[in-house]
Amino acid sequence: MMDHAAAKPTQEFRLETAGRSPRAAAVAAIVILLALVLLPVVVGRNLIQDLIFLFYMLALAQCWNLLAGYAGLISVGQQAFVGLGGYLLFALTLLGGINPLLAIPIAGVVSALFALPTALIVFRLRGAYFAIGTWVVAEVYRLVFAQFKPLGGGTGTSLTPSVTSSVPGIEWVKTLLDLRTPAARDIISYWAALALMAATLAFVYGVLRSRRGLALGAIRDHEAAAAGLGVDIYRIKLAVYVATAAMTGMIGALIYLQKARISPDAAFSVLDWTAYVMFIVVIGGIGTMEGPIIGAIIFYLMQRYFADFGASYLVLLGALGILVMLFAPRGIWGLVSERHGLTLFPTRRRLIIHAQDSKRS
Amino acid sequence: MTGWLDALIQGVLLGGLYALFAAGLSLIFGVMRLVNLAHGDLIVLAAFAVLVVAGKLGLDPFVAVLIALPILFVIGFALQYVLLNRTLGRDLLPPPLLVTFGLSIIIQNGLLQIFSADSQRLRSGAIETASVSLGGGIAVGVVPLLTLLSAISVIVLLNLIFYRTPIGRAFRATSDDLEVAQLMGIDIRRIFALAMGLAFVVITIAALYLGLRANFDPTIGPARLLYAFEAVIIGGLGSFWGTLAGGIVLGLAQTIGAHIDPEWQILAGHLAFLVVLVLRPRGLFPRAQD
Numbered sequence: 001m002m003d004h005a006a007a008k009p010t011q012e013f014r015l016e017t018a019g020r021s022p023r024a025a026a027v028a029a030i031v032i033l034l035a036l037v038l039l040p041v042v043v044g045r046n047l048i049q050d051l052i053f054l055f056y057m058l059a060l061a062q063c064w065n066l067l068a069g070y071a072g073l074i075s076v077g078q079q080a081f082v083g084l085g086g087y088l089l090f091a092l093t094l095l096g097g098i099n100p101l102l103a104i105p106i107a108g109v110v111s112a113l114f115a116l117p118t119a120l121i122v123f124r125l126r127g128a129y130f131a132i133g134t135w136v137v138a139e140v141y142r143l144v145f146a147q148f149k150p151l152g153g154g155t156g157t158s159l160t161p162s163v164t165s166s167v168p169g170i171e172w173v174k175t176l177l178d179l180r181t182p183a184a185r186d187i188i189s190y191w192a193a194l195a196l197m198a199a200t201l202a203f204v205y206g207v208l209r210s211r212r213g214l215a216l217g218a219i220r221d222h223e224a225a226a227a228g229l230g231v232d233i234y235r236i237k238l239a240v241y242v243a244t245a246a247m248t249g250m251i252g253a254l255i256y257l258q259k260a261r262i263s264p265d266a267a268f269s270v271l272d273w274t275a276y277v278m279f280i281v282v283i284g285g286i287g288t289m290e291g292p293i294i295g296a297i298i299f300y301l302m303q304r305y306f307a308d309f310g311a312s313y314l315v316l317l318g319a320l321g322i323l324v325m326l327f328a329p330r331g332i333w334g335l336v337s338e339r340h341g342l343t344l345f346p347t348r349r350r351l352i353i354h355a356q357d358s359k360r361s
Numbered sequence: 362m363t364g365w366l367d368a369l370i371q372g373v374l375l376g377g378l379y380a381l382f383a384a385g386l387s388l389i390f391g392v393m394r395l396v397n398l399a400h401g402d403l404i405v406l407a408a409f410a411v412l413v414v415a416g417k418l419g420l421d422p423f424v425a426v427l428i429a430l431p432i433l434f435v436i437g438f439a440l441q442y443v444l445l446n447r448t449l450g451r452d453l454l455p456p457p458l459l460v461t462f463g464l465s466i467i468i469q470n471g472l473l474q475i476f477s478a479d480s481q482r483l484r485s486g487a488i489e490t491a492s493v494s495l496g497g498g499i500a501v502g503v504v505p506l507l508t509l510l511s512a513i514s515v516i517v518l519l520n521l522i523f524y525r526t527p528i529g530r531a532f533r534a535t536s537d538d539l540e541v542a543q544l545m546g547i548d549i550r551r552i553f554a555l556a557m558g559l560a561f562v563v564i565t566i567a568a569l570y571l572g573l574r575a576n577f578d579p580t581i582g583p584a585r586l587l588y589a590f591e592a593v594i595i596g597g598l599g600s601f602w603g604t605l606a607g608g609i610v611l612g613l614a615q616t617i618g619a620h621i622d623p624e625w626q627i628l629a630g631h632l633a634f635l636v637v638l639v640l641r642p643r644g645l646f647p648r649a650q651d
Contacts, residue, residue: 074458074459121635124639124642125594125642127396128395128396128458129590129594131396131398132396132398132586132587132590133638135583136587136590136591136631137635139584139631140628140631140635143627143628144628146624147624147628271466275462275466278459278462282459310473311470311471311474314466314467314469314470315466315470315471317466318465318466318467319463319467321463321466322444322460322464322467325448325459325460325463326444326447326460
């Protein structure tokens with residue numbers, strides 16, 4: 001008896017993050033991606049334009065979700081970086097003569113450079129005050145760009161046809177699919193949006209599965225406890241803020257390459273680039289990667305079928321958002337995954353225990 | 362020189378309006394640690410309420426506001442009791458902040474649907490343009506002067522309520538320690554609803570002067586929220602007098618900016634806020650620990 005109690009049962013622990021069938025999931029992801037790449041061959045221009053919208057809203061939502069859902073940084077000012085990215089694209093192409101596709105990553109780098117000093121100021125505000133602080137900063141960006149006369153000041157400006165048609169690949173798509181220039185340009189934008197969306201998903205997924213992702217999940221679940229366990233909260237939050245600013249800036253550059261017309265009020269719109277994005281994340285399920293995907297699809301459908309109702313459509317969006325927050329705070333994906341235990345992006349770590357009975361060995 | 366002096370005086374008077382915007386925000390944050398992103402839209406909503414009461418009953422806005430006040434108190438009480446109290450005490454995402462952002466979208470677009478995007482104004486006859494001469498070619502408008510005096514009165518009254526009445530003691534107790542206050546038998550749901558009702562009273566007074574001083578339309582709410590927020594942070598959390606000072610600093614920054622170049626008015630205010638945030642992150646007159 002004594003011996004049995006003294007002998008410790010030997011157990012083996014293993015941490016697992018992969019899903020049940022990681023290889024099948026990877027194959028499925030590649031197949032879906034390939035299908036999306038080839039989609040412009042078979043579908044019309046309208047659907048391509050809709051999908052560009054869906055992709056960049058989804059990419060924005062993933063960024064905001066990483067900020068708000070994981071790092072606890074509820075920003076109401078991400079329009080600062082959408083607008084900054086858009087304006088950088090216009091400045092680089094119109095004033096600097098740089099190729100638009102090259103201007104997108106440059107816009108990302110410059111956005112990150114702007115995000116750093118911005119963070120040093122707004123990080124002085126905690127919690128909910130951080131939210132309004134980011135909004136003030138976005139307003140400062142808007143008012144400063146409204147003073148910038150070379151890009152049209154308050155009324156904004158348009159990309160010249162020579163810029164929009166200088167995107168590489170347009171000629172190739174034109175001859176390959178026998179299309180006119182505008183349609184070919186949409187297809188290039190579609191591929192760029194797809195690439196950015198996929199890159200954002202891969203980036204967020206990579207971050208969440210890394211050591212840093214574990215810390216982020218801990219911050220999401222309980223910030224004080226995470227700090228107590230040695231997570232350097234400030235550094236991680238700063239890194240997430242700057243990284244999402246870079247992604248958001250690139251998405252902004254792409255959005256305004258596609259729109260080809262920019263103005264301060266549109267580029268720094270809190271409704272278009274933050275309120276809609278929040279709606280997507282909250283409806284789908286904040287703090288999960290799957291949530292924003294579901295939310296983006298729902299938002300796209302609502303935008304497509306109800307946007308003509310104008311103000312009452314926005315009242316409906318606001319009411320729907322509040323109802324979900326009150327009665328299903330984990331969003332639609334939360335309801336689904338609770339019931340069926342589904343995950344599309346396995347970021348959660350599971351402890352696998354192989355108990356070996358000490359009596360027998 | 363007169364131009365600059367005039368700008369300074371106008372700045373202080375404008376600060377009175379911003380202090381009125383900020384007092385309601387400060388009150389709500391002080392009692393329940395709730396940051397209300399719909400605050401600016403609620404001010405605009407209250408301005409439309411005064412406009413409708415004045416229009417329908419053919420009253421002067423100063424009289425109409427007396428009728429609007431109890432109505433908005435009840436709306437505020439109900440909003441907190443029915444909706445916002447549900448978000449309390451939940452560590453879960455999403456936070457109450459996002460609920461108030463949804464509310465902001467609903468109010469703004471609801472007003473657009475009902476009243477259209479047209480500019481409105483509260484009309485009160487001769488008092489709108491009346492002014493008092495201070496000599497030396499400087500005159501101040503009666504309405505801006507009344508705004509500042511009202512802001513001071515509101516802050517005196519709020520301090521009296523907070524520090525001299527049983528309900529104020531309950532406000533301070535819930536603010537200091539929610540759980541202990543509950544243990545002492547305070548019904549926090551009712552206290553929070555009363556605080557929101559009181560905030561709506563302040564909001565309605567702010568709305569009266571918003572509508573008398575300038576045109577308003579359903580879309581101007583978010584900018585008022587930012588001014589209110591900036592005044593609160595510049596002044597320092599937790600002190601109503603600090604909020605008044607914050608409003609005046611913001612008003613001064615805006616009028617000085619506008620005096621240099623009219624296009625810089627709003628930007629100058631925002632920059633003053635950021636400068637204070639960098640140099641004195643806890644505000645000029647801090648009192649409460651966040």
